[in-house]
Amino acid sequence: MANKADKVKARLPRGLVDRHASDIRATDKMLAAIREVYERYGFDPVETPMLEYTDALGKFLPDQDRPNEGVFSLQDDDEQWLSLRYDLTAPLARHVAENFNEIQLPYRTYRAGYVFRNEKPGPGRFRQFMQFDADTVGAPSVAADAEMCMMMADVMEAVGIKRGEYVVRVNNRKVLDGVMEAIGVTEEGQKLTILRAIDKLDKFGLEGVKLLLGAGRKDESGDFTKGAGLNERQIDKVLILFKIEDFAAEARASNSHYTEGVESGIIDARKAEDIRTKGIFGGLLHNLVGSARGLEGATELQQIWDMVVAGGYDDGRIRIDPSVVRGLEYYTGPVFEVELTAQIPNEKGEIVRFGSVGGGGRYDGLVSRFRGQPVPATGFSIGVSRLMTALKNLGKLGEGDVLAPVLVTVMDGDMEAMGKYQDFTQKLRAAGIRAEMYQGNWKKFGNQLKYADRRGAPLAIIQGADERANAQVQIKDLIEGKRLSEEIESNEEWRSSRPAQVTVKEEDLVAAVKRMLDEQAADRAVGA
RNA sequence: GCGGUCGUAGCUCAGUUGGUUAGAGCGCAGGAUUGUGGCUCCUGAGGUCGUAGGUUCGAUCCCCACCGACCGUACCA
Incomplete structure (x- = not known):
């Protein structure tokens, strides 16, 4: 173990976040919804790396040999500068230019990924965040731009934002x-x-x-x-x-x-x-x-x-609005952004104007930077992280919709008993039920239930020597038990009454667990 | 980058006009209870007072620098 003096301090670099189970699940769900829209419009996925040569990103400081401060950069062992991508558009332009002869234009493509910006972070602004882009390369007509706007509107609705709660604003x-x-x-x-x-x-x-x-x-x-x-x-x-x-x-x-x-x-x-x-x-x-x-x-x-x-x-859903600007320099024609119009409370509960959750436009010069011929292109980017924040603040993010596993508790450590516990666990899993066997120090039984409680486990499976002798198991309904606990004051009574607990035969375990989970689900549906 | 506010336990915060052993609540761990979560009670662990200098007999407190957080602003290609 490290000495106190030279212990490494565990700390997250500023502007970056760790993502937890519920964030990841919610993000996956949102990405799937967006992907479905893009696929329906006939777009195909492509993935490019997070690192690019800095000149491909066009991000050298003017009159200097160094990359722009805004990008994270490092020098390769051949002295060439590499940078973390700051958006998904410039790398796409590079990809298209590099594979120009193999790609059939117009090229309709989408991709999601993290991008990096070395800027001062603020609330809701990070140095690593996710975008989900769609682009059409090789489409000179504004019909392609119009399609982008319509697709943006569809994406908003696909992720659960109602008509009237957003507007796609278009300018040129x-x-x-x-x-x-x-x-x-x-x-x-x-x-x-x-x-x-x-x-x-x-x-x-x-x-x-x-x-x-x-x-x-x-x-x-x-x-x-x-x-x-x-x-x-x-x-x-x-x-x-x-x-x-x-x-x-x-x-x-x-x-x-x-x-x-x-x-x-x-x-x-x-x-x-x-x-x-x-x-x-x-x-x-x-x-x-x-x-x-x-x-x-x-x-x-x-x-x-x-x-x-x-x-x-x-x-x-879509409106012409001459005040739309967009920050990026490379836009050459139509520009658009999607803004949430709903009243969105921030973390402090104040109603704030949330603003843009995505935007894009025509960038006819970006691919032709690599080639001697004009290559028109248009596309847009959804700020996944920002959109997530907005949905969370709107209370539209279904949190905790993944049920915690059923906990098979361990009461005896001999091989016969442990084998039983393992068997129960696998049988539940084979039936498609999330289940785990307690892997901590089993000698403190109270801790096992405390663990189950904090983890949000719906049920606990208990088998001690008595039950084992009779080929029985106890199933404890932790949700119902918690509710009952409010009516019980003394700990002795609480323990001895063993609330919301049933005994079933070993061979009925899976069926009984299924039935109890279904009952809980029905209760939740009524409560919601 | 510029300006402002701030930094004391895992968290939220007291505190010292510069003076001996820096506190509370919550959380955490152990026990009351060797086979049952919550409540209650008891006990305990956990702090270089952001870091490093300076002033002083003495600094967590005053001064300086740095680091970090937050707010505003700039930048956001």
């Missing part, structure tokens, strides 16, 4: 580019600053975004964030993106035909969405006059919307 980077072009912003750094500022709307509100677009913003600790340096007129132009929605809403509210139509039910959800969307496109076209790129983006959005309508997803 070209629209944003068009707006920036229209106000004369051409410098890449400034463009990025503007995009980041827009992305912070839900965090800081319109006023905060205004400051970030202009001179800058000071937070409550006194820290100052430099802004994009736009002038008043330019800021207004950018903020139009958010105001289109408001203007359209105002126009509807002040139109008596509309309000009456909604009240009388003539305008249903789908019709309302149609009117809303028309308003947004009207606003977009009006504000993008003179920007070829912006108009191209609006046209693509219109095409996506037409397909959403054709697919029947125009009932609020």
Whole structure:
């Protein structure tokens, strides 16, 4: 044993978590549900390693020989830099480029896996987390983007989020580019600053975004964030993106035909969405006059919307929203994200806006980075860990739905008795019942039941010398016993009464256990 | 990275204006009860007071640095 002085401290690196039985089971269940949707859409699985050459990820620091700080990196023995993948898209691009001649395009593929980001962790943000992606490589048409949006909606419902509790919001980077072009912003750094500022709307509100677009913003600790340096007129132009929605809403509210139509039910959800969307496109076209790129983006959005309508997803599941940005640089066209709209309490029970649980978009440049020809691609990513957290906080995660094993207790240590216990255990297992024989120190019998109790075992099997002599076993219902214990005060009575315990013949053990488990299951069903 | 708050037992936290053996509750282990979970009672283990320096006769307390946690902010490709 290690000396006290040089004992190694057991500690988990920050931003990482150990996963327990219930997390793993719940995750497996969720992954299966998502996989089923992807398969139904005709996507096939592929797996790539967690490590890639850093240049394949495109993650070298500008003007330096070192990988970006955000990725975990190490140097191979040939001095080449390797990095842990930070998303699943860049490795897919590498895979497709490397196997270009063998892969039939359009390539429809999905994969789940852990990704790693060397960033400051926060609540619900980790340095290792799971994503579940689907992509179509080699599909130039926005029909592929529309399909992605519809599939995202189906995934939400497959994991138990009801219609109306989520929304897939769609925009197009070209629209944003068009707006920036229209106000004369051409410098890449400034463009990025503007995009980041827009992305912070839900965090800081319109006023905060205004400051970030202009001179800058000071937070409550006194820290100052430099802004994009736009002038008043330019800021207004950018903020139009958010105001289109408001203007359209105002126009509807002040139109008596509309309000009456909604009240009388003539305008249903789908019709309302149609009117809303028309308003947004009207606003977009009006504000993008003179920007070829912006108009191209609006046209693509219109095409996506037409397909959403054709697919029947125009009932609020998918919406056009010019304020969607997405952080990643590599998007070239449509971008989308799925947001939970349900009221979700956090760990402290406060209602918070949970935000995005998945997102994606078109990345036409990513595969062609490796090849001399254009390879259009689009896809999206579900943040499995975030989605899990949301479902857990919503109370939609069926916890403890795996029953703990039946415990076969050990009362005597001689070979005859031990053989019996082993036999009981295997017979239960052969009948498909989770069972285990007590493997701790059996000499303290009370500890065995305490163990069973804490483990949540539904039943305990007991056979001492007396029962063995009569070829009998006792089956103790631990759930019922626990309930009865509330009525008993003295320990002597509690022990001698042996509550919720039955004696059966050895050969009836399996049948009796099955019957008692079924009864417990029926009780649970009534309670739930 | 920047700013702030904090760090005492496995957990939640007291405490000392700088002074001898640092406490409680919960949890854990043993016993009352050598064949029965819960309740009750008794007993016990467990602490370099985050780490390392400095000031001091003396530091868990004051000062400095580092580490870690939390909050805000930046970054999030």
